[in-house]
Amino acid sequence: MTRSSPVPVRLRGLAGNLCRSAIVMGLFGFIQTSPAEAASQKHPSRHHHSAQHSSTTPVELKAQPGTELDRQARSLNADLLDDAARHNETPIVLTGTAKLAPKQKNMILFVQLQSYRLCGSAGCTTSIYRRNGNKWDTLLDSVNGSIRIARQRHNGLADIIIDGNDRWVFDGQKYEDTLNSP
Incomplete structure (x- = not known):
């Protein structure tokens, strides 16, 4: 059996860290969504803003x-x-x-x-x-x-x-x- 290269191990470690970071960022609202996703989400400030536009x-x-x-x-x-x-x-x-x-x-x-x-x-x-x-x-x-x-x-x-x-x-x-x- 040959020993595997250390690069995949490092990548797996990096991928795990990125995944954990994304989860934490998502929990605290730091991840930005695409414009289409943002438009479909309900945010209190956006709801108020669109209510203002509904009367104009x-x-x-x-x-x-x-x-x-x-x-x-x-x-x-x-x-x-x-x-x-x-x-x-x-x-x-x-x-x-x-x-x-x-x-x-x-x-x-x-x-x-x-x-x-x-x-x-x-x-x-x-x-x-x-x-x-x-x-x-x-x-x-x-x-x-x-x-x-x-x-x-x-x-x-x-x-x-x-x-x-x-x-x-x-x-x-x-x-x-x-x-x-x-």
Whole structure:
């Protein structure tokens, strides 16, 4: 009989140690799961977060080149687009619309410009406009993060939720942040 190599013995010892470590880590919640597994697990903080999202509707922004929405968005942001062109950039223009009141008559336009110069570490900014006759009023200028429409309203228009927890309310003319300034 020949003596076996010490490598398998070391590997078996290493495998046993790894297995014990995984069990301990699993018991204390240190093991991360895949996104699919994480989505199927129930966590109190996630449940609360998803409950918050159940009463809101996401604003869908997409590129719509050649459409009337795209033309309006480019017109409203001509100064930013001109500046980007001077720096040899062609921003992507994303647009979307949303209903902010039950009997809304005027169009609400969401516009996001994406380019190296126009986006920063916090992401790209989005502005919100409302059609007022032949002109557009700026309701909210340059916010970063995902945008959701809440069911709760102030002064006739739905509250806006930025990045899941920053609530903006309509004051009759424009949206105001509800977070206290430091």
